[in-house]
Amino acid sequence: MKLFLTNCLSIGIITIYLMFLSSCGSRRNMVYLQSDSTLIDSRYQQYIPKIQAQDILTIAVTAADPKAVAAFNPVSNVSPTNMTQQVDLALRPTYTVDNNGDITLPILGKIHVAGLSRIEAIEKIRLELTTYIKDPGVNINFNNFRVSVLGEVARPGSFIMPTERVTLLEALGMAGDMTIRGVRNNVLLIREIDGQKTMHRLDMTKQETLNSPYYYLAQNDVIYVEPNKAQINNSKLGANSNIIISVASLLITVISVLTR
Template structure:
């Protein structure tokens, strides 16, 4: 019982204490804008009139649905296959490979040619992650912020079930059009230093089932066959022994 208990704890508890020093900084792994990202861009200035040419649709500021309407009418731009977006007045503007902060600074510099002290706000409109497998609520989640960790993603999905393997969590990531697969051991603190601890847009987290769950699913799939064979044998034996 003692060894069983120790083994169970080692396979179930997240981020168990070890000698690892946590050195990871989010700034090292900030997501970068990718092809097909949808960006919401709003330009502001002291005089709202000068920003009108750069904001193709103005938000409404009256009525009982101000906030909802404002969010719905903010202009969005899709990053094309060349990594560009097309902005009013400015034309093509390359953003792929930049962080959100870098894109803001680049656009502010360009707008300064037309507007004094412009303000720029850029947000992802489709920053999506998916969590699948042995979690309570598998699914895809669109996030308001690009700062999210694998543990936070699991929390959105209701955490792993007791049948999920914490030592071998799969992360599927697309880099420059190519899928890459990485594995995380969430029982070790050293995972906090992994370059895959922070997620980027379109990441897929998959939690595999443990052996007990796999075996039980096999049993479940074969139950009808076993019951049918057993019933047949009982019937034959009953007839022969009369």
């Protein structure tokens, strides 16, 4: 009887040890951008985000004569001279791109900007302004360049980006990085292209991801990090996990006492 209980205890310990090993990930599955023969050629210019319907743009017009641009900056002429940069940005006029891809500017009227990069839109508006202003300057910023990071990350949520030049790694960093339970070789990116949702899988363990057209993010991208098999199996235990652990601990304790 004593030998039987000892064997049971040994089997229990071995089982727990094997379960622990099965939950551990190998280096191959955990390390980002592992060295290989990939030639890195991730040129941002190829993947610059384009303006889309429902984007909110902050547009400021400048010129040597401030009075000449007052009509194009409805709120700038009432701004105090000692304002902070943050207050100045908040007071600048914003424009929502309508479903046809247009914005409506003072005096200039409707201008089609959908499908243009920020730099292309700046140049288009600047050319329109030359009819009214000598050597005008234009600055455009996205007010709602947002990406969402969900799943097995430390801090899931939606994040407003300070610039449109955002990489997948930067977005994961803002979310606190993937947890140890996240699957790094099958990250899902959901992107809207011409009104259609598209889905793309990225392997963050391979350097070739740096060359992907989805490495640089677009506004409203959603990143989802799925849980690994160990996490999925753990979730199956549900509310009974604590009971199972308690019962197992009790059995091991009883066996230990009886085998003394």
